Amino acid sequence: MGHIKELAGKEGLFTGGHRLCAGCGIPVVVRQFLAVTEHPVIVAAGTGCLQVASAIYPYTAWRTGFIHSAFANTASTISGVEAAYKALKRKGLTDKEFHFIAIAGDGGTYDIGLQALSGMLERGHRVVYICNDNEGYMNTGVQASSATPLGADTTTTPVGARSKGKERERKDIIGIVLAHNVPYVAQVSPAHWHDLTSKAKKALKTEGPSFINSLTPCPRGWRSETHISMELCRLAVDTCYWPLFEVEEGVWRLNYRPRIKRPLADYLRTQARFKHLFLPENKDILENLQASVDRQWEQILKLCDGN
Amino acid sequence: MYDETGNKPGWQSLPRGGVIKRPGSASAYETGEWRLEKPVYNTEHCIQCFLCWVYCPDSAIDVRDGKVIGVDYYHCKGCGICVQECPRTGRALDMVPEGDNK
Amino acid sequence: MVQTALEKQSGSGKGTALSGNEAIALAIRQVNPDVVAAYPITPQTDIVQYVAQFVADGQVDAEFLGVESEHSAMSACIGACAAGARTVTATSSQGLAYMWETLHIASGMRLPIVMAVVNRALSSPLNIHCDHSDSMGARDTGWIQIYSSNVQEAYDNFIQAIKVAEDPEVMLPVMVCMDGFLVSHSLENLQIIPDEEISSFLISTRDQSGLLFQPVTFGAMDLQDYYFEHRRQIIAAMETAKGVLLRTGKSFKDLTGRAYGLLSGYRIDDAEIAVVVIGSLSGSVQVVIDELRSEGIKAGMVNLRVFRPFPVREVASALSRCRAVAVLDRSDSLSTGGGPLFIDVRSALYAGPESRGAERPVIVNYVYGLGGRLVSLDDIRRVFEELKRVVSSGHTTRLINYLGVRE
Numbered sequence: 001m002g003h004i005k006e007l008a009g010k011e012g013l014f015t016g017g018h019r020l021c022a023g024c025g026i027p028v029v030v031r032q033f034l035a036v037t038e039h040p041v042i043v044a045a046g047t048g049c050l051q052v053a054s055a056i057y058p059y060t061a062w063r064t065g066f067i068h069s070a071f072a073n074t075a076s077t078i079s080g081v082e083a084a085y086k087a088l089k090r091k092g093l094t095d096k097e098f099h100f101i102a103i104a105g106d107g108g109t110y111d112i113g114l115q116a117l118s119g120m121l122e123r124g125h126r127v128v129y130i131c132n133d134n135e136g137y138m139n140t141g142v143q144a145s146s147a148t149p150l151g152a153d154t155t156t157t158p159v160g161a162r163s164k165g166k167e168r169e170r171k172d173i174i175g176i177v178l179a180h181n182v183p184y185v186a187q188v189s190p191a192h193w194h195d196l197t198s199k200a201k202k203a204l205k206t207e208g209p210s211f212i213n214s215l216t217p218c219p220r221g222w223r224s225e226t227h228i229s230m231e232l233c234r235l236a237v238d239t240c241y242w243p244l245f246e247v248e249e250g251v252w253r254l255n256y257r258p259r260i261k262r263p264l265a266d267y268l269r270t271q272a273r274f275k276h277l278f279l280p281e282n283k284d285i286l287e288n289l290q291a292s293v294d295r296q297w298e299q300i301l302k303l304c305d306g307n
Numbered sequence: 308m309y310d311e312t313g314n315k316p317g318w319q320s321l322p323r324g325g326v327i328k329r330p331g332s333a334s335a336y337e338t339g340e341w342r343l344e345k346p347v348y349n350t351e352h353c354i355q356c357f358l359c360w361v362y363c364p365d366s367a368i369d370v371r372d373g374k375v376i377g378v379d380y381y382h383c384k385g386c387g388i389c390v391q392e393c394p395r396t397g398r399a400l401d402m403v404p405e406g407d408n409k
Numbered sequence: 410m411v412q413t414a415l416e417k418q419s420g421s422g423k424g425t426a427l428s429g430n431e432a433i434a435l436a437i438r439q440v441n442p443d444v445v446a447a448y449p450i451t452p453q454t455d456i457v458q459y460v461a462q463f464v465a466d467g468q469v470d471a472e473f474l475g476v477e478s479e480h481s482a483m484s485a486c487i488g489a490c491a492a493g494a495r496t497v498t499a500t501s502s503q504g505l506a507y508m509w510e511t512l513h514i515a516s517g518m519r520l521p522i523v524m525a526v527v528n529r530a531l532s533s534p535l536n537i538h539c540d541h542s543d544s545m546g547a548r549d550t551g552w553i554q555i556y557s558s559n560v561q562e563a564y565d566n567f568i569q570a571i572k573v574a575e576d577p578e579v580m581l582p583v584m585v586c587m588d589g590f591l592v593s594h595s596l597e598n599l600q601i602i603p604d605e606e607i608s609s610f611l612i613s614t615r616d617q618s619g620l621l622f623q624p625v626t627f628g629a630m631d632l633q634d635y636y637f638e639h640r641r642q643i644i645a646a647m648e649t650a651k652g653v654l655l656r657t658g659k660s661f662k663d664l665t666g667r668a669y670g671l672l673s674g675y676r677i678d679d680a681e682i683a684v685v686v687i688g689s690l691s692g693s694v695q696v697v698i699d700e701l702r703s704e705g706i707k708a709g710m711v712n713l714r715v716f717r718p719f720p721v722r723e724v725a726s727a728l729s730r731c732r733a734v735a736v737l738d739r740s741d742s743l744s745t746g747g748g749p750l751f752i753d754v755r756s757a758l759y760a761g762p763e764s765r766g767a768e769r770p771v772i773v774n775y776v777y778g779l780g781g782r783l784v785s786l787d788d789i790r791r792v793f794e795e796l797k798r799v800v801s802s803g804h805t806t807r808l809i810n811y812l813g814v815r816e
Contacts, residue, residue, distance in 0.1 A: 004357045008370045016366040016382030017333035022341060023386035027364040042620050044488065054333070055629035057325055061333040065620035067491050068628030069514050073484035076476060080446060080488025080496075083472035085621055087443035087494055091470060094493075094621050116484065119477035193361045219386075227387030227402075230362050318638035318645070323580060324519035325639045326618070327626035 007035040007197070011063065018061035019053040023226025025216035025233070026050050026132045028190040030103065033130060033200045033212075034064065039097040041065065042081055046074035046108035049139040049218075050132065072112040075120035075129060078102040082125045099204050100126060105216075106133040106147035110171050121180035121209045128203040129211045131173065134218035142221040146171040150292065151285045152273045154221075159276045164285055169292060177211045178247060184210035186246035191233035195244055195255050202246070215242045223272030235267040240297040245304060254304040261297070264290045334382075338365065342385030342405045348377045352398035359389035359400060427599045429557075429592040432564035433499065433525045433585070434459030435599075438469040439607045440523075440571045443494035443615075446474035446485035450504040451537045452589040453527040457499065479504035483511035483522075490520040491627050493619025495571070498522065501589060502529035505543045509550070515582045516551025516643060518627055521574030521616075522582040524552075525567060528688070528739075529589040530780040538781020539589040541687065541739040545749045551643050553583040553650055554717040558691045560597035563587040565667055566714075568607055569657050575612050576653045581646050588689040588739075590781065602665060610664055647718040654715055671720035672713045674727050676702060680709025682796035683728060683770075685736045685754050687713045690777075690784060694737075697789045708793055713750070724757040731770040733799040735792045737812075739778045747774040747809045773805050777812035788812050 013034040020027050026049060034041065041064035045051040051068040054061040069077045082100045089095070102120075104113055109131040120127060136154055137143040143156040150169045153159045157166040177185055184206040188196040196214070203210035215236055217229040224232055236242035237256060241264055244256040265286065268274040277286045322328055346359075353375055360368040360375060367383035369376050378389070385405065393400040427435065434456050437445065445464070447457045457475075464473040472489075476482045482498055490496040500508065505526060515522050526544045530536040544554060555570060557563035563585065570583040587593055602610075620627065631639055651671060658669035675695050677683055686694055691712040701708040711727050713720075728734050736755070738748020746752060751774035758769050775792055777784050792812065799805050 004361055005355075005373055008357055008360045008375075009373060012366050014366060015331040015334040016379060017336035017338060018365070019336075019338060020364065022364075022384035023388060024364050027366070028362055028388075031363075031366060032361065040624070042492070051628070052630045055327065055626050056333075057629040057631045057635045058327055058329075059333040059336045060327040060330065060626035060629060062626055063331040063624060065624045066626040066628075067488060067620060069484055069487050070510055073480060073487075073511065076446075076481035076484035077488040079474060079476070079481070080444060080485030080490075080494075081492045081620060082488075083444045083446070083474055083485065084489040084492035084494035084496070084619075087470070087472045088492075088615070088621060091443070093615055096621075098621070115477060116481050119481050122477070123474065190362070225387075227391040229364075229386070229388055230392055315634060316638075318641040321635070321638055321642065323639075323642055323646070324517065324627070325629055325631050325635070326518070327629050328623070330624040330626075 010035065013037070013041060013063045015061045015063065017059060019056065020049060021220050023219040023229045024049070025134065025190055025218065025229050029130065029132055029196070029214045029216055032190060032193050032196050033101070036197045036200045037099050037204060039099050041099045041101060042067070043101045043103060044068070044074050044078035044081060046104035046113055047071040048105040048108055050103060050105070052139060071108055073116050074102045074104040074108055074113055075116040078127050079120045079123060079125045082127055099128070102127055102129040104131060105138070106131060106135060107137045107145045110146045110173050118180065121177065121182050121211070124208050126207060127209055129209065131213045132216040133213055134216045134221060135170070136221050138218045138221040147173070150289055151277050153276060154273070164282055165276065173213060181250070182209045182211060183207070183249055184246070187213045187242065187244060189215045189233035189237055189242060189244065191230040192237065192244060192256065199246055221273070224270055228270060232267070232270055235262070235270060238262045239264045239267045239293065241267055241293050243297060243300050245300060251307065252300070252303040253307040254300065264293050338382050338384055339380045342383060344385045344387065344402050345380065345383065345405050346378050346385070346387065346390050346400050347403055349399055350376070352395045354395060354399065356394060358392045358394070362388050362392045364388065425599050425601055426596045427560060428594050428596055429560045429563045429587050430455045430527070430594065431459060432560045432599050433567055434463070435601065436564050436567040437497055438463045439602070439604050440497070440568060440611060441469065441495065441608060442471045442497045444472045444474065444486070444489035444496045445498060446476050446482045446489065447498045448476055448479045448482045448500070448504060450479070450501045452529060452593045453499045453501040453504070453525070456525060479507040480511060483508040483515065486522045487511060487515050487518065487520060490522050491518060491620055493615050493617065493621045495615065496522045497524065499525035499527065501527040502531055502543045505547055506531060509547070512547055512550040512552060514628070517639070519580040519646070520582055521580055523567065523570045523574050524582065524584050526584045526586040527589045527593045528586055536780040539591050539739070540779045540781065544584055544586045545740045547584070548717055548749060551581065552717060553581055553715070555583060555585050555715055556687045556713065557585065557587040557592060558689050558712060560592060560595060560599055561667070563592060564599060565661065565665070565669065568602065568610070569661050569669065572611050572657050573650060573653050575616070578649045579646055579653050581643070581650060591689045600665065606664060610660070651718050651720060669714065671715040671723050672711055672727065675710040675712065677709035677711055677727055679707055680731055681707040682733045682793060682800060683709040683711060683731045684792060685711045685713065685734060685750065687716060687750060688739060690737060690739070693784065693786055694789055697786055697793065701793055706797065719753050719757070721757040721760045724754055725760055728758065728770055733796040734770045734772045735796055736772065736774050737792070738774060738776045741776045741779070748776050771799050771803070771805060773799065774809045775812045776809070782813050784813060
């Protein structure tokens with residue numbers, strides 16, 4: 001494990017003293033990602049848990065340059081930063097190299113920031129865009145987003161006499177991003193740190209936009225215990241709910257194939273947001289969810305075609 | 308962020324635009340008091356795998372000279388991920404109730 | 410000086426016939442921006458086209474971002490300016506409205522972005538013609554607002570705006586407003602300032618406090634303990650901006666011979682009756698004033714150039730000797746309390762200890778020109794007729810009036 005020790009030897013670019021909840025997956029993703037950067041970093045973040053907890057005046061957890069503007073505009077804000085860099089570099093006003101990183105949650109990516117993301121991808125800015133996908137609007141108190149999975153109990157898709165949680169499946173953000181023909185797209189989990197940091201390095205070296213979607217546990221919103229946040233990610237990967245893959249210049253590669261594909265219920269059982277799905281009357285939802293995971297897994301296997 | 312008299316600065320002496328000019332200033336902010344349980348580190352059993360460091364959400368695993376040396380209780384929120392992920396769980400890292408000086 | 414296609418097409422050198430949009434595009438090229446992020450909207454569109462062409466022709470060394478919305482245009486401007494780039498853009502109407510949340514962010518972060526606003530009515534109903542609803546709706550966003558009465562002023566104002574915005578004592582964004590179509594699409598003979606004179610007029614160095622120069626945090630959460638102080642700073646910067654606008658106007662006069670203040674008076678010094686206007690209507694008003702003066706009627710005008718910061722003292726002082734004043738608003742607040750210019754002018758007449766006990770002019774409001782409704786010289790004459798009546802009777806019959814609307 002030489003690699004990990006080297007990373008730990010560098011000064012962390014994201015300090016303690018931030019106010020994200022105990023057991024939150026976001027800072028784990030951020031720390032792993034920043035650990036493999038080689039140049040000065042400028043981060044843009046959308047309004048959300050990470051931003052409100054990492055920069056509360058006069059405290060900032062960032063040792064990088066950091067800008068937060070609003071909720072919908074993470075991608076357009078970082079586009080401006082990167083454009084400024086290109087202009088000032090050309091004019092000889094800066095000679096440094098930089099990494100430009102945008103970080104937003106699923107609300108800021110799948111929903112309110114989708115247009116800005118699309119614009120950034122189409123314009124081809126050299127930006128790594130990381131989506132911390134915790135499958136809902138957690139900062140405002142666990143409302144459903146278009147990343148919330150079928151059946152999940154949230155404060156806007158509550159389980160009730162006539163409701164069994166969210167009625168629709170989550171949006172295929174990877175498919176949407178890939179439709180922009182960007183050079184590098186990957187799906188990661190912070191529990192698989194070696195995979196995440198390898199992909200981070202590739203993304204940081206990509207000439208043009210790259211997109212990383214990370215499963216990012218939220219103990220508060222998922223109603224899971226804080227100490228199992230990484231274990232949850234492993235279960236998500238081992239059940240093939242959250243496959244680890246990358247798409248380089250349109251070529252799909254599966255980065256991890258579980259030896260035994262575990263039943264989805266093993267993952268769902270760890271989170272009280274899915275508790276109602278284990279009632280006998282909701283058996284069909286559970287089966288639908290399993291079928292949907294199976295279908296997507298088969299699709300990915302086909303797309304990766306032995307890669 | 309207080310002046311020598313202990314008062315917060317007025318608008319005339321603050322940097323403009325709400326910009327924070329001290330990178331990493333949050334390290335001065337204590338989040339350790341959030342803890343209900345705390346991880347206790349025992350160097351004798353530690354195999355220096357660094358998994359606690361890589362998974363800690365709070366940058367609260369202290370590393371010096373290439374070695375894990377303990378937990379930064381000023382920032383550790385007691386989530387327990389380090390103990391859960393430790394290959395020598397219960398020995399190199401163990402979770403105990405806050406206030407227990409084991 | 411680099412000759413652009415635009416200048417060649419319309420003749421060369423000084424005294425070139427250009428539209429307001431062309432003049433703004435030319436000014437954008439000449440102020441040497443680093444980043445231009447913009448989205449097309451009628452009637453601002455050709456500004457964006459010309460700038461894109463200048464970049465394509467290598468006549469300005471800027472990154473041009475043709476973004477996917479005005480929200481992203483201003484967001485990219487915020488990122489660019491926070492990084493340390495000289496950043497400009499342009500918009501109109503719905504585009505400005507779509508930017509709304511980011512306008513506050515630009516001023517809150519104290520970013521000296523300069524934006525041309527080509528004034529156009531707001532939906533609904535949809536209308537592409539001039540009124541001031543768009544920029545008046547953004548009057549309290551912490552942006553300096555400079556209005557232009559004609560093409561030359563639009564050009565001159567844009568150049569001065571860069572210097573004002575970037576002044577270390579100000580560091581606020583500026584909107585340079587001109588009337589859609591009435592100015593943006595009118596050809597006028599423009600006195601063009603040579604490139605090298607503009608670059609020596611402006612601040613040559615880039616601010617080094619941005620993200621590309623320091624690992625700083627922009628846009629932190631600011632709670633009960635600091636937010637108020639940071640907002641208070643903006644107010645102080647706005648106050649300072651008045652002096653900087655005047656100072657900049659003075660050095661601009663030294664450069665070009667053309668004078669700019671916070672407002673301009675036309676035959677106002679001895680006027681008994683006066684109107685207050687913003688923008689292109691001032692030309693027609695001057696014609697009517699000259700007629701009235703030839704009849705021995707002491708009519709005058711205050712044309713407001715700077716609406717934010719509002720020149721409270723200057724407005725009050727310019728109107729203090731009048732007996733009746735009509736404020737002409739090209740938008741309405743829809744509050745039933747009159748147009749935004751009226752509300753501020755009337756408030757200014759009550760400002761300061763010097764106004765206490767003083768005789769104030771009787772004041773009336775005329776809302777005009779919504780959605781590009783033409784205003785005739787007769788309309789303006791009617792306003793002065795009413796002011797004459799007010800002076801002789803000592804009171805108004807109606808406080809808020811709508812000029813040129815069918816009843």
